[in-house]
Amino acid sequence: MTVLLFLIPLALLLGLIALGAFMWSLKRGQFEDLDGAAHRVLMDDDIEGEHER
C-alpha cells in the first residue's frame, strides 16, 4: 500500500493546482461578466483580417 503515500499527495497536488487557477482567475476579475464571456468566445475579432482570408 506504499503506493498510496505517493498517489494521495499527487491527487491533492492536482486539486490544489485547480484551486489555485480558480483563485487566480477570480482575482483577475474573470467572473465579473459571465454573460459577456459566454458571447465573447464566439467573436471573431481576434482574427487578423488580411492574411487569414
Add this chain to the structure above:
Amino acid sequence: MTAAFDYDSLVTRSENGARRFEAAVEGMTCAACIGEIEAGLRDLPGLDHVRVNYTNRRLALEWRDDSFDLASAFEPLRRMGYTVRPFELAESEREEIETSRWLLRCLAIAGFAAMNVMLLSVGVWVGGGDGDIDPATRDLFHGVSALIALPAAAFAGQPFFRSAFGALRAGRLNMDVPISLGVLLALGMSVYETLTHAEHAYFDSATMLLSFLLLGRFLDHAMRRKTRAVAANLAALRAPLACRLSSDGAETIVPLAKIAPGDMVRVRPGERLPVDGVVATGASQLDESLVTGETKRRAVAPGDQVYAGSMNYDGALTIRVEAANGATLLDDIERLLEKATHARSRYMRLADRVSRLYAPMVHLAALSTALFWLWRDASLHDALIAAICVLIITCPCALALAVPAVQVVASGALFRAGVLLNSADAIERLAEADTIVFDKTGTLTAPEPRVVNAGDVDAGVIDLAARLARVSSHPLARAVAQERPQAEPLEAREEHGRGVCAMVEGVEARLGSPAFCGLEDEAARVGALDGDMSLVAFRHGETRALFHIRQALRSDAVGTIMALKARGVAIEILSGDRAEAVEQVACALGVPRWSGGLKPADKVARLEALRAEGRKVLMVGDGLNDAPALASAYVSLSPIDATQITQAAADAVFLGERLAPVVATLDLARKARALMRQNLALSVIYNVFAVPLAMAGWLTPLIAAAAMSGSSILVTLNALRAGSNRERLPSPLPQSGGEIGRGCVKGGDVKPDSPPLHLSPASREREQVAALGAFRGKSASMESVE
C-alpha cells in the same frame, strides 16, 4: 446642448497614473453590441483599454495619456445609438462585490476540501466493516482528511462563524449558531476519533455541509447583487444632471452629487428641478405633483422655496441651492422619515423565527440522547458520540437552504416581471400584506399628463400637431407629442411662452396656448367645466382643435385594482391632492375608502391606525410626500420613476408605465412564502426520520452524507418551482434584461434629438417606455366618471 459636461469629476485616478471612467450604457440589447462598442472605441488616440461588461451593461475606459479627450469617446457611441451616462460605483455596491468575491473564495476552498475528503472517505466506507482496509491505512486516510478539512473549515466557515458570534454576542440565536456548532463539533469529534484510531470520522460531513451552505449563500448574494447593479444603472441613466451656473455665467452640466449648497443652478422649461432651493431669478409655473401630490400648478417668483422633482413649465429659472434649514416641507419629510425608519418594528424573518424554535430543540435532543445512553450504562465516550451525531444530523443544512433557495428563485422571477427588491425580507412581508394603500398622483395616475380627448380629434390633426409638438420642450406639448411617438419633428419656430408655429403646405400651423391660436372662447367654455384640465390649442388654416390634457389613470389601473380585489385585499387611497380630484379617481376605480388633502404626517397617522387594527399594509407610492408613509408601512412598493428618496424608502421598486407589477409581486411573494413553508416542512420531515437513527447510535458517516445531500437537493429542487409562473405576467422592460427589447440598433443615425447626455432623462425615458409599451389605448380616462 450649449453647456459642456464636466467629466473630470467622475474620472478616478489610480496610483500608477492610469485613469478610469465608468459609464452605464443604455441600448445594449444583444451580444453583438459588445463587439460594436469595443471596436468603435478601440482606435481612439490615447485610450489604453476599453471593456464592456455585458452582465451589468456598463462600460469601462482606461487611459494614461493626458491628450485623450474623454468627450470624443461619446460621439461614436451616440452615432451607434447608445445612451451613455457616467457612473460612480456606490460604496455599498463596492462592498457587495467584495463580499461576493469572498463568498466565492470560501466556496472554492470548501468545494476543494469536500471533494478530496470525500475521495478518501469513500475508500474508508468501501473497505470498512469487515472489509480489507487495514487500521493503519484507515488512520492515514483520516489523518490526511483532517489535514485538509481543518484549515479549509477555518477559512470557509468564516461567514457562518462571524454571523453566529455576532448573534450570540447580541444575545440572539440565528441559523448560523447551530450551523457553526454542528461543523465545529463534527470536526472536533472527528479529530478525537482519528487520534483514538476509531472506525468513523465525519470530516466529509463537515466540509460538504459548508460547501452546500456556501453555495446557497453565494447564489443568494449574486442575485441581489445583480438586482442592485440594474437599479444603480437605472439611477445613473435617470438621475438628473444639474446645469451649474458659475459666477461668470458659464454653464456646466454636472452630476447632482457634485452640486453644493450655494451653487446656482439653471432649469429650463420642461425640465424637472434637480435640487431644492430658492428661486433667484425668473418666474414660472411648477407642477409639484411628484412632491406634494397636488396636481394644480404653482406660480413661483424670485424668493420662493422650490423642491427637487417639480416640473418647470413656463420660464427658465435660476435656483440658489440651499441646504435644509429646518422649516421647509422637505425637513418635515426628512424628520418623519427618520422617525418611521426607527419605529419600524424589526421584522423577524421566517428563517430566524424557525431557528429560534429549532436551535433549543436540537440542543435539548442532543442532551437527552447523552443522558439516555448514560442511564443505559453506556460509556461516557459512546454517549457523547451519540449526542454529537444528533447535532451533526440535525445541523440544518436543508433548513438553512429552505428559505434562501426560494428567495433566490423568487427574486429572479420578480426581476423578470420588472420588480427590483431593495430589502432581503421584502418577499415574506409582501406575502403577508392584506391591505394595499395607494397614493394617487403618479402611482394610480401616470406620472406625466396625457391627452384625454384624442378619440374626438381627427387623426390627421393629431399627426400634424404631434410633429409640431416635438419641437417644443413644454410639458403640455410633450403630452401631445406622446400621441404619435414616431412623429418626425417639423421645422418650426418656438414663440416663448405661447407656442410653436411652422409653415405646412403653405399655410401656417400653430400649436400652443388657446390665445395663440385664437381659440379663447372655446377654451373658456371647456375650462369652466373642469378646472384641472390644461388645454393646448391647434390651428392650421380653418382646421382647429383643442387638446384636453390632464393626469390620467395608468393604462391598467382599473384592471389591477380589480385583480387585487379578487385576491381578497382591502384597498384604500391616501392622497395629498384635493378631495374632489381624489374622489374622481376613487369612483373610477371603484375604491370606496379614500381620503384627500393629506399631509405626510396624516398619511403616517392613517397607516398607524390601520396597523392598530391589526392590518398589514402594503403602501404603494411615488411622491416625496409618500416617503415617510412608505417607510412606516409594513411593506412598500414604489415606481422606479419616482424621486430617489422614495425609491430608497421602499422595499421594492417596479419598472414601467403599468401598474400590473403590483399584482405580480403579490402573487409571486405569496407563492414564494408557500414554497418556503413547504421547504421548512420537508426539512422537518427529514429530521423526523434521521434524528432517531442518530439517537439510536446507528448513524454512520455514509448515512449522514446521503441524508444531508439528499435533503438539500430536494429542498433546492422544490425552490425552483418559485420561478415557474403559469400565468405569464406582461411587463418586463428593455432595461431589465437583454431578452426583450427593440433589437439591436445597427449603425446609422438614430434619433438626432437624443444627445448622449441630456438634461431631463426622466421624461425622455418615459417617452421611450411609452413608445415601447402598447398602452396607447386610454382605457380608463377619468371623464368616464364626470
